[in-house]
Amino acid sequence: MIKLIVILLSAVFINNYVLSRFLGICPFLGVSKKLDSATGMSLAVIFVMLMATAVTYPIQAFLLIPNNLEYLQTIVFILVIAALVQLVEIILKRYIPSLHKSLGVYLPLITTNCAVLGVTILNVQDYPVNETTTFWWGFAESMINSLGSGLGFFLAMVMFSGVRSAIEGNDIPKSFQGLPITLIAAAITSLSFLGFGGIIENIFA
Amino acid sequence: MEPILTAVIPVVIIGIICAAVLVIASKIMAVKEDERFPVIRECLPGANCGACGFAGCDGYAKALCENSDTPTNLCVPGADGVSRKLSEILGVEFADVIEQVAVVHCAGDCNKTHDKVDYHGIESCAAAKLLYGGKGSCIYGCLGLGDCASACPQDAICIENGIAHVDTRKCIGCGICTKTCPNHLISLVADVERVVVTCSNKDKGALTRKVCSNGCIGCKKCEKVCPLGAIKVTDNVAVIDYEKCTDCPDFGVCAKNCTTGCIMISDLSGMHHYKEKTDK
Numbered sequence: 001m002i003k004l005i006v007i008l009l010s011a012v013f014i015n016n017y018v019l020s021r022f023l024g025i026c027p028f029l030g031v032s033k034k035l036d037s038a039t040g041m042s043l044a045v046i047f048v049m050l051m052a053t054a055v056t057y058p059i060q061a062f063l064l065i066p067n068n069l070e071y072l073q074t075i076v077f078i079l080v081i082a083a084l085v086q087l088v089e090i091i092l093k094r095y096i097p098s099l100h101k102s103l104g105v106y107l108p109l110i111t112t113n114c115a116v117l118g119v120t121i122l123n124v125q126d127y128p129v130n131e132t133t134t135f136w137w138g139f140a141e142s143m144i145n146s147l148g149s150g151l152g153f154f155l156a157m158v159m160f161s162g163v164r165s166a167i168e169g170n171d172i173p174k175s176f177q178g179l180p181i182t183l184i185a186a187a188i189t190s191l192s193f194l195g196f197g198g199i200i201e202n203i204f205a
Numbered sequence: 206m207e208p209i210l211t212a213v214i215p216v217v218i219i220g221i222i223c224a225a226v227l228v229i230a231s232k233i234m235a236v237k238e239d240e241r242f243p244v245i246r247e248c249l250p251g252a253n254c255g256a257c258g259f260a261g262c263d264g265y266a267k268a269l270c271e272n273s274d275t276p277t278n279l280c281v282p283g284a285d286g287v288s289r290k291l292s293e294i295l296g297v298e299f300a301d302v303i304e305q306v307a308v309v310h311c312a313g314d315c316n317k318t319h320d321k322v323d324y325h326g327i328e329s330c331a332a333a334k335l336l337y338g339g340k341g342s343c344i345y346g347c348l349g350l351g352d353c354a355s356a357c358p359q360d361a362i363c364i365e366n367g368i369a370h371v372d373t374r375k376c377i378g379c380g381i382c383t384k385t386c387p388n389h390l391i392s393l394v395a396d397v398e399r400v401v402v403t404c405s406n407k408d409k410g411a412l413t414r415k416v417c418s419n420g421c422i423g424c425k426k427c428e429k430v431c432p433l434g435a436i437k438v439t440d441n442v443a444v445i446d447y448e449k450c451t452d453c454p455d456f457g458v459c460a461k462n463c464t465t466g467c468i469m470i471s472d473l474s475g476m477h478h479y480k481e482k483t484d485k
Contacts, residue, residue, distance in 0.1 A: 059219070067211055076219060083223030087230055094234035 002204055004144045009200045011148025017115045018156040019190035024115030027106045028156060029182060037102040038161040039154075044088055044103070046150030048110055049119050051084045052077070053146040057139050060124040077120050078111075085111045119149045160189055239270040241294060248290045249280060252358060254379030256281040269295065278302040282377035305378035305393040306475040307362070307371045311347040312403035312467065314366035318343055318417035334387040341367075342416040345406045347390055353382035373475045394447060396475035400460055404467040407440040414465075421467045427459040443468060 017023045024045070031041040056077050064070050089107055092100040100107065110116060123142035129135050163185050172181050246266040253261035257279035259268055268275045269291065277291040278300035285302050292299045324340035326332055330348040338344030347368040354362040354369060361375035362382060371382075373396060383391045390405055402421065406413045410422030423441035435449035436459060460468045 063215055067215070069212060069215065072212055072216060076216060079216070079219055079223060083227060086227050090227070090230050090234050093236050097236075 004141065006200060006204050007141055007144050008148040008151075011145050012152040012155060013193065013196040014198075014200055015149075016152040016156060016193055017118065017149050018153055019193040021118065022190075023118045024113050024153060025186075026109060027113065028153075028160065029179070029186065030109075031103065031106050032157055032161045032164055034102070035158065035161045035165070037099070038157040040096075040099040041103055041106060042150070042154035042157045044092070044107065045110060045113070045116065045153050046147070048081065048084055048088055048116055049146045049150045049153075050143065052081050052116055052120050053123055053142050055080050055084070056120040057123060057142050061129050061135055061138075065129075073121065073124070074117070077117060081116050081120070082111045115149070115153060119146050156189075160186065163189060242266055242270050244294055245269050245291065248283075248287055248294070250283045250287065250377075252282055252377065252379065254282060254358060254377065254381060256377075256379040273297075276300060281305050282379055304396045304475055305380075306373040306376040306396040306473050307378065307380070307382050307391050308394050308401050308471075308473065309347060309353075309369045309371060310390045310392065310401070310403060310405045311345075311368055311388075312419050312469070313341070313343055313346045313417040314368045316366065317419040318346065330385075331387050339388075343406055343413075343420065345388060345390075345408075346404075346417065348388065352385045352387070353391060356381050356385040373473050376475055378475065394473065396473050399447070399450070399471065399473055400445065400457065401469055401471050401473070402443045402445055402467060403469050404465075405442060407442055409441055413441070419465060419467050422465060424464050426462050426464060427468055430458050430462045432458070 015021060018025065018028045027041055027045070032038045059076060059080070060070075060073065064072060064076070085108065088110075089100070092103070092107070123145055127133070127138045127141040127145065129138045133141075164182065167181055167185060176184070246262060249262040249266060251262050255261065257265045259265040259279075265275075265279065269277070273295070277295065277297060278288045279302075280287045280291075281302060281304060283302070284304050288302045289299055319342055320340050321342040322337070322340050324333055324336070326336060328350050330339075330350045330352040333339045333348050333350055339346075339348045341348065349364055349367040349369070351362070351364045351369065354360075354364055358379065358381065359375045359377055361372045361377075362369050363372070364370075369391075371391075376396075378393055378396070380393050383389070383393060388405065394401070404413075404417075404419060404421040406417065406420045408416075410424065413420035413422050421438075421442045423438050423443070425438050427436045427443050428438055432455050433449050433451075433453060435446045436443050437446065438444070457470050460466075460470045
C-alpha cells in the first residue's frame with residue numbers, strides 16, 4: 001500500500017512530467033495563459049492518461065507480449081490514444097462547448113502529446129508483469145502512476161498559469177515579451193521542483 | 206503464421222474497434238451546427254479586417270447566427286450589397302451601411318513645410334516618431350514613411366510629396382490605418398462629398414505658421430462663417446462635426462474663407478458611390 005503512495009507522490013513531485021521529464025511542453029506553454037483553460041486542459045490530460053493506461057496495459061500484457069509483438073508498442077499505443085482523444089473531444093463538444101472552444105487546437109494535440117505516450121510506455125516498462133508481480137498489481141501500480149503523472153501535469157499547469165498572470169502586468173523589455181519571458185519563467189519554475197528530489201523516498205523509508 | 210500477419214492483424218482489429226467506438230459516440234453525441242452559418246459566411250467578403258468589431262468574418266457570421274440583435278450593416282467593406290444579402294437570409298429589415306473612407310488630416314507636403322533634420326533611420330513612421338517627433342518641422346504632421354501604406358490591405362494609400370494620400374476608390378473603410386498612424390492623423394468619414402480639415406497641428410497660430418504654410422492657425426473664421434455651427438476650433442485646430450455638417454445651404458463657404466487653405470473640399474466618394482456614379 002505504501003508503495004502505491006510512494007508511486008503517486010513521486011509521479012506528482014519528483015518525476016513531474018512537465019518540469020522534470022520535460023514532456024508535454026506544448027500544452028504547458030500554449031494553454032497556461034488562463035487558469036480556466038489550464039485546469040480544463042489538465043483534467044482532459046488526466047482523463048486521457050488514465051484511459052490510455054487502462055487500455056494499453058492490458059493490450060501490452062495480453063496481446064503484445066504473448067505474441068512477441070513488443071515492437072508494435074508505439075504504433076498501437078498511439079492508435080489507442082488518438083481514438084481516446086477523439087472520444088474526449090466529442091464528449092467535450094457536446095457537453096462543455098465553452099471548454100472545447102477555449103482549448104482549441106491543443107485538445108487534438110493531446111493525441112501527439114508525448115506526456116501521454118510517455119506515461120503509457122513508461123508504465124509497461126517500469127511496472128511489467130513478471131514472475132514476482134501479478135497482472136492486477138502491475139495494473140494498479142500503472143494506474144496510480146498515470147493518476148500521479150496527470151496530477152503532476154495539473155499542478156504544473158495551474159502553478160504556471162499563476163506565474164504567467166503575474167508576468168502579464170509587468171513592464172517587460174520588448175525583446176523578452178511573449179515567449180522568451182515565458183520560457184525563462186518555465187525554467188525557473190522547473191528549477192524549483194529540483195528541491196523535491198529524494199524527499200519522498202526518505203519519508204517512507 | 207507469417208510474422209507480418211501476426212503484426213498486421215492485431216493492429217487492424219484494434220483500429221476497427223476504435224473506429225466503431227468513435228462512430229457510435231459521434232452519432233450519439235452529435236452537435237447540430239447552425240445551417241445558416243456557412244451561408245452567411247459565404248456572403249461576407251472574407252477580408253477579416255475587423256471593421257465590424259468582431260474577430261474576423263467568422264466571428265461576425267457567428268454573432269449573426271447566434272444573436273438576432275446583431276446589426277446586419279456592420280460590414281463596411283461589403284457595403285449595401287452584403288447588408289442586403291444578410292438581411293434576406295436572416296429575414297430582417299434591410300439596414301443601410303454607412304460606407305466610410307479614410308481621410309488623412311495633414312496636407313503639409315514638401316511644398317508647404319520643410320524637414321528639420323536629415324533622417325537616415327529605419328523607414329518606419331513609428332521609429333521616426335521616437336526621434337524628436339519625426340524629421341519634419343511639424344511634429345503633428347504626416348511623417349511620410351508609409352506605416353499606413355504598408356498596413357493597408359487594399360494598397361489604397363500611397364506616399365506622394367512626403368505625405369500619405371488615400372485613394373478613396375480603393376479604400377474599403379476597414380480602419381486599420383487609423384490605428385497604425387503614430388500621429389493619429391487618419392480618421393474614417395462617410396464617403397459622400399465633404400469638407401475636410403487637413404491639419405492637426407495643436408500649437409498656437411504663430412508657431413504653426415512658422416512650420417507649415419498649410420497649418421490651421423486657429424483663427425476661428427470658419428467657426429463664424431459656418432451656417433450650421435458644425436466647426437469648432439479646439440486645441441488650436443478646426444474640427445468639423447460631421448453630424449451637423451449635412452445639407453449645407455452655403456456649401457464650401459468654410460473652405461473659401463479659410464485663411465491658410467487647410468479646410469478643403471474633397472471628393473471622398475468611395476468605391477461604392479463611384480460605381481453608382483459610373484453606372485449611371
